[in-house]
Amino acid sequence: MIPAGQDATEKKKSGFFSRLKNAVAKTRDVLNTPVEEIFTLKKAIDKSTLESLEMALLGADIGPATTSHLIEKIRDQASRQGLKDAAEVKSLIRNELLKVVRGETAHPVSLTQKPHVIIIVGVNGVGKTTTIGKLANQFRRDGRSVKICAADTFRAAAVEQLEIWGQRAGVEIVRQKHGADPSAVLFDALKASKAAHTDVVIVDTAGRLHTKHNLMQELEKMRRIAAREVEGAPHEVLLVIDAVTGQNGVQQAREFTKSAGVTGIVLTKLDGTAKGGVVVAIAKELNIPIQFVGVGEKIDDLIPFDAEEFVDSLFE
Amino acid sequence: MFDNLTEKFQRTFKTLRGEAKLTENNIDFAMHEIRVALLEADVNFKVVKEFIDRVRTKCLGAEVMTALSPAQQVIAFVRDELIATLGDKEARIVYSKNPPSVFLIVGLQGSGKTTSTGKLAGWLMKNGHRPLLLSVDVYRPAAREQLAVVARDVNAKLYPGEGVNEPLKLAKAALREASLTGYDVLLVDTAGRLHVDEALMQELSMLKRELNPSEILFVADAMTGQDAVKSAAEFHELLGISGVLLTKLDGDARGGAALSIRAVTGQPIKFVGVGEKLDALEQFYPDRMVSRLLGMGDVLSLIEKAQETFDLKQAERLQEKLRKDEFSLADFRDQIQQMRKMGPLDKILGMLPQIGPMKDLKKANLDERELVRTEAIINSMTERERNHHQIINGQRRKRIARGSGTTVNQVNQVLKQYAQMRKMMKSVSGGLMGGKIPRNLSQFLPKN
Ligand SMILES: Nc1nc2c(ncn2[C@@H]2O[C@H](COP(=O)(O)OP(=O)(O)O)[C@@H](O)[C@H]2O)c(=O)[nH]1
Numbered sequence A: 001m002i003p004a005g006q007d008a009t010e011k012k013k014s015g016f017f018s019r020l021k022n023a024v025a026k027t028r029d030v031l032n033t034p035v036e037e038i039f040t041l042k043k044a045i046d047k048s049t050l051e052s053l054e055m056a057l058l059g060a061d062i063g064p065a066t067t068s069h070l071i072e073k074i075r076d077q078a079s080r081q082g083l084k085d086a087a088e089v090k091s092l093i094r095n096e097l098l099k100v101v102r103g104e105t106a107h108p109v110s111l112t113q114k115p116h117v118i119i120i121v122g123v124n125g126v127g128k129t130t131t132i133g134k135l136a137n138q139f140r141r142d143g144r145s146v147k148i149c150a151a152d153t154f155r156a157a158a159v160e161q162l163e164i165w166g167q168r169a170g171v172e173i174v175r176q177k178h179g180a181d182p183s184a185v186l187f188d189a190l191k192a193s194k195a196a197h198t199d200v201v202i203v204d205t206a207g208r209l210h211t212k213h214n215l216m217q218e219l220e221k222m223r224r225i226a227a228r229e230v231e232g233a234p235h236e237v238l239l240v241i242d243a244v245t246g247q248n249g250v251q252q253a254r255e256f257t258k259s260a261g262v263t264g265i266v267l268t269k270l271d272g273t274a275k276g277g278v279v280v281a282i283a284k285e286l287n288i289p290i291q292f293v294g295v296g297e298k299i300d301d302l303i304p305f306d307a308e309e310f311v312d313s314l315f316e
Numbered sequence B: 001m002f003d004n005l006t007e008k009f010q011r012t013f014k015t016l017r018g019e020a021k022l023t024e025n026n027i028d029f030a031m032h033e034i035r036v037a038l039l040e041a042d043v044n045f046k047v048v049k050e051f052i053d054r055v056r057t058k059c060l061g062a063e064v065m066t067a068l069s070p071a072q073q074v075i076a077f078v079r080d081e082l083i084a085t086l087g088d089k090e091a092r093i094v095y096s097k098n099p100p101s102v103f104l105i106v107g108l109q110g111s112g113k114t115t116s117t118g119k120l121a122g123w124l125m126k127n128g129h130r131p132l133l134l135s136v137d138v139y140r141p142a143a144r145e146q147l148a149v150v151a152r153d154v155n156a157k158l159y160p161g162e163g164v165n166e167p168l169k170l171a172k173a174a175l176r177e178a179s180l181t182g183y184d185v186l187l188v189d190t191a192g193r194l195h196v197d198e199a200l201m202q203e204l205s206m207l208k209r210e211l212n213p214s215e216i217l218f219v220a221d222a223m224t225g226q227d228a229v230k231s232a233a234e235f236h237e238l239l240g241i242s243g244v245l246l247t248k249l250d251g252d253a254r255g256g257a258a259l260s261i262r263a264v265t266g267q268p269i270k271f272v273g274v275g276e277k278l279d280a281l282e283q284f285y286p287d288r289m290v291s292r293l294l295g296m297g298d299v300l301s302l303i304e305k306a307q308e309t310f311d312l313k314q315a316e317r318l319q320e321k322l323r324k325d326e327f328s329l330a331d332f333r334d335q336i337q338q339m340r341k342m343g344p345l346d347k348i349l350g351m352l353p354q355i356g357p358m359k360d361l362k363k364a365n366l367d368e369r370e371l372v373r374t375e376a377i378i379n380s381m382t383e384r385e386r387n388h389h390q391i392i393n394g395q396r397r398k399r400i401a402r403g404s405g406t407t408v409n410q411v412n413q414v415l416k417q418y419a420q421m422r423k424m425m426k427s428v429s430g431g432l433m434g435g436k437i438p439r440n441l442s443q444f445l446p447k448n
């Protein structure tokens, strides 16, 4: 997707990680890990260097499998070509991580192929609706016409929540009554968008656990409806992952990819102290690019993913 | 990842089983596997380390117990220690001496506070209380509307507080309302917030001071990873939480956060949320959590239940029949009866590890009524039909349908299920009830 609101975002970007750092510094150190020390000291690599590195990776939710894979790589390199000091370890691990995670602006919004259909999926409470409000606002600010499809017809007051975001973003919502078939709402939204030559349709879906077979099938059906109504749709399917998510995130990504054909990830709530490292494990296994990060509850708190800054933040 | 773990555990303990007693070597090996299992389950790495240290010490100091194999011994230590950490008895809910009691529901954004508040209201009502609900989430769009809908759905009274947009004012007014009108519990749903958000955390402090709650429940998502220790510790330090409500346990997250939160706050898990429906709230049982953490579904409780209900001899006979391909419709009926004795089917299936054919079993959408119908259909067959399913032709199907008050279609369905069951059970050479599970896992059971 073309990074909507590019310039506004540029300004924010530098602000984000410093803000993040401030937030973290403010936390009273509940369980403080002196991770930074491993990299600042110009000392030789020993067992404890690798141990603290391992703790940093585990503590960031990268998971035991990916962590031990990375640690093995370092150990291997250290013994083969002899890594001199902690600084070398850092650059090595940084490169390894950067090979795995990539930020990508995957599918450019086509101006000829209208509407560009984006479906937002994820488990309950990760920030789908909020992300849609933010995204819609960016597209609209970029001069695109946008409709939001309220296909979460399940959760209490979900549509009302979306309505408010629609007003904030100045974007029209296509809705039906509570309990309606999500695919029917989608059909309506696509029909209305075709008639109005709308550029972008963003589809909100009800949060669902990836283990609920029938709910996952519902997503498959929505995909089919989209494909039938608009050529090439859905053009994007974004999986929203909450930064506090642990290893279950990998399973979420697997299942949503299977049913919904995920094309990209939005990592939300990075304004807390959680690092969101599970996306490393996800990217490693499924090779899905991370497109945006959510850094707050306000409408501007969505910025393009920056792999380097993300990787550096894992060690802070 | 999930599938491997159960297998890895079984392999580990198979290896250990060969050895006569616990040695430093095999303890190291077992500790390594358990460490990975707990990390995979999202238990915080520091909590894991302390936990492993404790278990290792116990293992090293263990007397040789001839009654247990080394694997059983290690499992027993791990299990005991996990239960000791999680709390070995059901936690009690605290009410204040002078009603109304106030329960303050707090937690991060999206953890499931509002739904849980509705569930708690339902639970309280079922236990003879009259709760009044209040949302002080004046920030998230439509948050108060959401609680209003949830309250209506469980037939609980909501304090609307229309026109008031200040949490503290709302709280005071609702408390007054509750006292005046005889509601004995005021449930206060608060806005989700990050523990680093000082202003909003202060707001909670103030609410606490004003309301003097008897319960401050920290709502945490079962999918939470390493960060659980930080958020829980911050909320606890500021507010002194009295318990934890762990949500979304109906998914396949292992829920290591439960252990982490318990370890850093010392507060018990009081409730678990197990579905989106408003009655999907249960009290917390540490022993069930233990096997879940270790990635074995609820195999341990399943075994206990199975032991109560199953005749091992019969299971062995069944295994034999399967091997000889003699699994008849009568056996099929026996199986169904056994299953029904064990309790609600989806619960039992939920306890199984999500591996191999078991995964498909869960998707098979079996439900209780269907079991009853199936039994009726098999009851309407003749002995010969039950032993030789091949002879059940169209004519016979019609008769069976009439006899059981069902349709030919439903009879066909049962025969198809029977065929599938045969196939499935053969493929796992034993399957759910066929003796394979007790045999494989007998190493986890005390020898008697
Ligand atoms: N701090 C923070 N909160 C967020 C972020 N994104 C969403 N939220 C909050 O998370 C909660 C759940 O969000 P919602 O959009 O309703 O999630 P959904 O159920 O996936 O649609 C709400 O309280 C949001 O305000 C974020 O990036 N940072």
Ligand SMILES: [Mg+2]
Residues within 6 Å of the ligand: A128, A129, A130, A152, A158, A204, A205, A206, A207
């Ligand atoms: Mg939503």
